[in-house]
Amino acid sequence: MSVFFDSPINDESIPEGEAELLLSGIGITEGIPPSESSEYRKLLAAVHDVAEHVLELTDYIAPTDTQKYPRESLHRPSQSEQQYGNAWAHKFRINGNASGILLRGKSVCLKDNIAVSGVPQFFGTDAIPAWTPSSDATVVQRVLEAGSTIVGTTICENFCNSTSSFTSAQGTVHNPYAKGFSAGGSTSGGSALVGGGVVDIAIGADQGGSIRVPASFCGCKYTPLHGSTNYGTELQSSVSGMKIGVLLEGFEHRLVDETVKDVVLNAAYKFRQLGATVEQVSLPLHLEGPAIWTIQQRIAGTLGLMGLSHGRRGLFSTEFEAARRPWSNESFPKLFPSTKNTIINGLSLMKNYPGLYAKTMNVAQQLRDSYEKLFQRYDIILMPTTPFVAPPNLDWQQGDSPTAALKPSMGITINTAIFDVTGHPAMTLPVGFAASNVDLSVKLPVGMQLVAGLWQEQKILDVGFAWESANDWKKVGSEDSAEKKVAFKL
Incomplete structure (x- = not known):
């Protein structure tokens, strides 16, 4: 079922033959009889009007209390300030809730794909310009309420698309136990800083091992996955009977x-x-x-990289989308091969194996x-x-x-x-x-x-x-x- 505006539809915004051209992109060349072409042009004009209307709406930005949690001393660290090669994306300080208990006295760093209002993000790439989120991610709000101090964002790999630690356009991250060796990825900077004892806690993201791999390489631990953990429960030190x-x-x-x-x-x-x-x-x-994950990741990853992520309720980073789109002959070549490979693989799978994802x-x-x-x-x-x-x-x-x-x-x-x-x-x-x-x-x-x-x-x-x-x-x-x-x- 479609929803149309009551206002008159002007099909001049849609070129003649546009519906046929769109269908030809999926291999359909005889899908619309000539007698119906003008009607589908008018229907395209209707959805065009809806899209233009939505573009004019004010975006909803989650409120961030920068008065309660001001961002202090924000800067891109110099090479002399860097640790383990290039572990830091930006250094700054946000003091948490003074009455917070769970993380009181703990320092926290954030992977450079986690939104912090006012802090530019690189996402491990120079293929697109850095963008600045307007609001804090939910996890940022929660760690601050729990009493921690956020001390910076840390380098992640190129579009978070590698388990190595040399793919970021902002520089290589070294293992805290051996310079010149991988810290793992894609949560490379945070794992190196925690493994080296510089920061207490790193917040990352794991879509295939992007926390567990660098944590393993750097001597760190824990990835909470799907579900809720009762952090108020004391840990048991006995496995007797298990x-x-x-x-x-x-x-x-x-x-x-x-x-x-x-x-x-x-x-x-x-x-x-x-x-x-x-x-x-x-x-x-x-x-x-690994085979099941590969097919799913290539298809879903491509949709995300093309700005077509869907299927979940939640807030999206329109600042990131504005910086990313569209891919061009200038931006695409700058991507690391793993990210290029994801897009090429995903496009191939969607074209040649349309039912495989199911x-x-x-x-x-x-x-x-x-x-x-x-x-x-x-x-x-x-x-x-x-x-x-x-x-x-x-x-x-x-x-x-x-x-x-x-x-x-x-x-x-x-x-x-x-x-x-x-x-x-x-x-x-x-x-x-x-x-x-x-x-x-x-x-x-x-x-x-x-x-x-x-x-x-x-x-x-x-x-x-x-x-x-x-x-x-x-x-x-x-x-x-x-x-x-x-x-x-x-």
């Missing part, structure tokens, strides 16, 4: 480094010492997760249901967060090989992306170190991913807290790994 599954498919993928496997198995074995039942479980469908949604539901059956028997399942430790950063420039630019990220999300598809809460916990494959003298953090049933964030927090209460992750290793492999039949 059942924990060691997911076979999460370890046996060909990309999983043997040392990473050993470190995570050793960490899993320690749950037995804490009173939990720990045993191997198998879910072969887990291996299909099938991925069905298989995603199958994955979700299959995991839920596992969680009827187990409180937690675990696996390596990433298959290998942080690789070296590349010195990549526009004009260099696109596939070379993408290679360091390939395979990193084999265990993380699937839970963005299913919606299960997943946390990465640092559990030791492993040597870099390119330099055995460089030791880098290893993350263990803990996954719980839907709406069960509290369980992963309790289990993670129990493990770190009993162990110093910087001192544990992969000792007796052969014994652990036998114990779990790996």
Whole structure:
């Protein structure tokens, strides 16, 4: 059903043959008989009038109380102020609610895709000009009300489209444990600053592993996913009586480094010492997760990059859309290959596989249901967060090989992306170190991913807290790994 204005329709705003031209773009060349062309032109003119009317409406901007929470000392940091290469996007200070309790005394940094009123955003790119949000994101309001102090925004990767940390147009971010190595992405700057002890908390976003990957590489922890977490509940340090599954498919993928496997198995074995039942479980469908995520992300990601995001109620960043549109022969070439690849892949999939997205949604539901059956028997399942430790950063420039630019990220999300598809809460916990494959003298953090049933964030927090209460992750290793492999039949 269409809604039309009562006012007369002037079809002069629509060129003759426009309806036919639009249909030809989807391969339909005989969809409108010539006798109906003028009528569809008039119908196009009607929706054109509606669109023009909506453009004239005043945009709704969520109110931001900058009187209560003024932005102080806002500036783009000089190179001498930067840390871990180029971790900061902008530095500033917003003091939180003096009566806030949960985050009182904590410093917080925000990924540079989270809106802070009055603070310019780069989004890791120079393909489009920086834009300045008019309102704070909800999470900004909440951390301020909880009493924290926001100290800046941090570099994210190019359009948040990489798990490397050299793709941002604002500069490379280095691992806090080894300069020249990846901090992971796309929440690269925040993870480096938290992993290096500069900031207490980083707020990021995770659509395939963009928090868990850099957190694993930098020795950080926790990604709250879908659902609500009761942050007022005290964490439990006992796992006695709990059942924990060691997911076979999460370890046996060909990309999983043997040392990473050993470190995570050793960490899993320690749950037995804490009173939990720990045993191997198998879910072969887990291996299909990356393929399902890839199709969904390429299509949905392309729609977002083209300004066509839809399906959710909420406030949209019209400032970003104004800066982004339209893609041109000047702006598109400046994108990093991962972002170009998303758009090219997405356009191809929508053209050549128009029904495939629907099938991925069905298989995603199958994955979700299959995991839920596992969680009827187990409180937690675990696996390596990433298959290998942080690789070296590349010195990549526009004009260099696109596939070379993408290679360091390939395979990193084999265990993380699937839970963005299913919606299960997943946390990465640092559990030791492993040597870099390119330099055995460089030791880098290893993350263990803990996954719980839907709406069960509290369980992963309790289990993670129990493990770190009993162990110093910087001192544990992969000792007796052969014994652990036998114990779990790996």
